[in-house]
Amino acid sequence: MPSLKEFASACKQCIDDGGGPAEIRELVQQALSIQAINPKQVEIDEIVYRSEDLFIVSLAQPPHGETPIHDHGIWGVIGIAEGSEENIFFRQTDLGPVEVSRRMVNAGEAIILGPDVIHKIRNPCATGSLGLHVYGGDLPRGKRHMWHPATGERLLLEQSRFEGWCEELTAAGEANYGHLAQLAAPSAT
Structure with a gap:
C-alpha cells in the first residue's frame, strides 16, 4: 500500500464488506511492511481515519513508555512498525485487576485485541x-475505562488524566532504566 490514505480506504472497504479483525490484521501487516521499507510513510501520533465504525491512528511510544491499565470496549488490531511493545493483559476481580499474561509485539507483527481486553502497554526499549x-469503532467516543496506577481503582477513561499517568509511568520507567544501567556499568576502580 503506497499511502496511509489508501491503507485507510482498504480498511474501510474491508469493514463495509463485512470483514473484521482478522482481515484488518492482514491489512495492517501489509502496511507495516511498507513502513519498514519507507520509515517516513507513517507520521507519529497522527489520526489516519475516523468514522463511526473505524478508527485508525499512528501511535508512538517513547523509550520506556508505559500506559496505565485500560480497556477499549471494541476490538482492535495493534501493529508495530518500529521497535517493540509489550502488552500486559489483566482480568478484573473483586480486588482489582490481576495480570494474566504478557505478549511482546515486535516490528512487523500485529495482534488482535478483543472488545473485552484489559491491558497496558510498555515499551521495554531505550x-x-x-x-x-x-x-x-470510534474509539475516542466510546465508553472506556482506566485503572488508577497506584490504587487499581476502575474509572471512566478521561483522556487528559490518562495522558498524565502515561507521562508519570514513563518517567518512572526512565528513572528505573537509568538506575539499572548504572548498576550494570563497570566500576572505575
Missing part, C-alpha cells in the same frame, strides 16, 4: 516505538 492501531 528507543521509541511506532505502531498502527486500528479499532472497530
Whole structure:
C-alpha cells in the first residue's frame, strides 16, 4: 500500500464488506511492511481515519513508555512498525485487576485485541516505538475505562488524566532504566 490514505480506504472497504479483525490484521501487516521499507510513510501520533465504525491512528511510544491499565470496549488490531511493545493483559476481580499474561509485539507483527481486553502497554526499549492501531469503532467516543496506577481503582477513561499517568509511568520507567544501567556499568576502580 503506497499511502496511509489508501491503507485507510482498504480498511474501510474491508469493514463495509463485512470483514473484521482478522482481515484488518492482514491489512495492517501489509502496511507495516511498507513502513519498514519507507520509515517516513507513517507520521507519529497522527489520526489516519475516523468514522463511526473505524478508527485508525499512528501511535508512538517513547523509550520506556508505559500506559496505565485500560480497556477499549471494541476490538482492535495493534501493529508495530518500529521497535517493540509489550502488552500486559489483566482480568478484573473483586480486588482489582490481576495480570494474566504478557505478549511482546515486535516490528512487523500485529495482534488482535478483543472488545473485552484489559491491558497496558510498555515499551521495554531505550528507543521509541511506532505502531498502527486500528479499532472497530470510534474509539475516542466510546465508553472506556482506566485503572488508577497506584490504587487499581476502575474509572471512566478521561483522556487528559490518562495522558498524565502515561507521562508519570514513563518517567518512572526512565528513572528505573537509568538506575539499572548504572548498576550494570563497570566500576572505575
